[in-house]
Amino acid sequence: MSNAGRVRLAVAAGVAVIALSQAVYSQHNSYQTIENYFKLPEGRKIGSTAGITVDRDGSSIWVFERCGAQDCVGSSVAPILKFDASGNVVKSFGAGMFVRPHGIHVDREGNIWVTDGEGADGKDPRRNGKGHQVFKFSPDGKVLMTLGKAGVAGDGPDTFNQPSAVLIAPNGDIFIADGHGGNSNARVLKFTKDGKFIKAWGKKGTASGEFDTPHALAMDSRGRLFVGDRGNNRIQIFDQDGKFLEEWKQFGRPSGLFIDKNDNLYLSDHQSDAKTNPGFHKGITIGSAKDGKVTASIPDPDPQGSQEGVAADAKGNLYGSLTGGMALKKYTKK
Numbered sequence: 001m002s003n004a005g006r007v008r009l010a011v012a013a014g015v016a017v018i019a020l021s022q023a024v025y026s027q028h029n030s031y032q033t034i035e036n037y038f039k040l041p042e043g044r045k046i047g048s049t050a051g052i053t054v055d056r057d058g059s060s061i062w063v064f065e066r067c068g069a070q071d072c073v074g075s076s077v078a079p080i081l082k083f084d085a086s087g088n089v090v091k092s093f094g095a096g097m098f099v100r101p102h103g104i105h106v107d108r109e110g111n112i113w114v115t116d117g118e119g120a121d122g123k124d125p126r127r128n129g130k131g132h133q134v135f136k137f138s139p140d141g142k143v144l145m146t147l148g149k150a151g152v153a154g155d156g157p158d159t160f161n162q163p164s165a166v167l168i169a170p171n172g173d174i175f176i177a178d179g180h181g182g183n184s185n186a187r188v189l190k191f192t193k194d195g196k197f198i199k200a201w202g203k204k205g206t207a208s209g210e211f212d213t214p215h216a217l218a219m220d221s222r223g224r225l226f227v228g229d230r231g232n233n234r235i236q237i238f239d240q241d242g243k244f245l246e247e248w249k250q251f252g253r254p255s256g257l258f259i260d261k262n263d264n265l266y267l268s269d270h271q272s273d274a275k276t277n278p279g280f281h282k283g284i285t286i287g288s289a290k291d292g293k294v295t296a297s298i299p300d301p302d303p304q305g306s307q308e309g310v311a312a313d314a315k316g317n318l319y320g321s322l323t324g325g326m327a328l329k330k331y332t333k334k
Contacts, residue, residue: 058314093141
């Protein structure tokens, strides 16, 4: 079958399952919110948070938050936080290193990867020399690798412009979703485990393989790369060489993506409404990464709809991070 034929079939399949997703949205929410689960040291507060994920132990939670505010400019607090299974902070690091924390990922060796999604703005000199980078930390906070040039926005193989997400494949290859709308980039890059550039694909647009704010990354058990193409209200799925496989629109407008070991897919949506993405709502949508079926939905707890990050632990508990709402949430099945 030609590539065009495969694209037509993928689109048709997506249309068919969108109807199912609408039915699921109307069902009773089967999750409850656990209040005050995340506990911070006295005087410390959670800032705007896009990045949240689960440690390789399956129960601890890593968060990349904006230093108790909307960014980390001028702050001396550590934005990378590890919470144990009881919701207590057991580790923190990264103070003074970032402008605007964004994506976070834990690889199979337990290393922590993060993206700094902004840089200098020509106004605040405290931003200079920072931003537009991807960092690899050991579990104890030692910097092991840095990709990108500090404070330099670019579209080359060694520069980024507002990188939103990072993901490490089982073989160690590094994937970066580079761009956050506006005049930033709209592409995905692939590097070796040692940080050597392999390839990049994508540009600003709406066609298959093009992006408008590639905001999140996830990978299923088959090794397929899921890209949350937020501005286009879809997930695009690729093989690890960047070959387009299909797109899914039935989960909503993706700000965050997470796929667990059973190929359950979790998508956080903080922008859908009657105007932006008609027929969809803000919150977390749950389904299968195998066949794209939507099975459950959790309405956003914030009236303004600001839940950007999502993760699931080994027991099936869900965790959400809010940007505008500046909060962390835990959800369990009723």
